Amino acid sequence: MEKFFTTMILSVGFMSYGQVGMNIKDPRGALDINNNDTTNTMGLVLPTNSDVTTLINPQGGNVVPGTIVYDSTQDCVKYYRKTEQWSNCIRFSTSNIRKITDNNFSQKDSKSQQ
Numbered sequence: 001m002e003k004f005f006t007t008m009i010l011s012v013g014f015m016s017y018g019q020v021g022m023n024i025k026d027p028r029g030a031l032d033i034n035n036n037d038t039t040n041t042m043g044l045v046l047p048t049n050s051d052v053t054t055l056i057n058p059q060g061g062n063v064v065p066g067t068i069v070y071d072s073t074q075d076c077v078k079y080y081r082k083t084e085q086w087s088n089c090i091r092f093s094t095s096n097i098r099k100i101t102d103n104n105f106s107q108k109d110s111k112s113q114q
Contacts, residue, residue, distance in 0.1 A: 046070040052078055052086050 021027030024034055034040050048070045049055055057063050067080040076089030 046077065048072050055080075 020030070021032045024032050033044065046068055050071070050073045052069055052071055055063050055067070055069060062084055063080045065080050065082040065084075069078055070076075071078050071089065074089050076091045078089060079087045081087055
């Protein structure tokens with residue numbers, strides 16, 4: 001009987017550490033949704049809501065900081081901050097990407113000239 005309990009305790013310890021892999025045998029992180037060859041032809045669809053203020057924590061209390069959602073009314077992505085507020089809209093456009101790229105290059109150029 002003692003061996004049974006020892007075996008059960010060890011088994012629970014091994015099972016409590018887990019990674020989730022969808023369509024992958026050996027996940028490389030907490031959640032890995034790639035195929036075994038690390039490529040995929042499908043995207044990730046975020047949870048969608050028309051009003052982020054209606055989101056709830058299923059365990060009760062506030063929404064957990066780091067929660068990400070697609071706001072279908074404002075057509076953007078938002079995340080819940082540690083300050084218990086939703087972020088402003090995060091939108092991506094080629095002009096914003098270009099500005100970021102230009103800023104990064106100008107910072108690198110000024111550092112290399114010093």
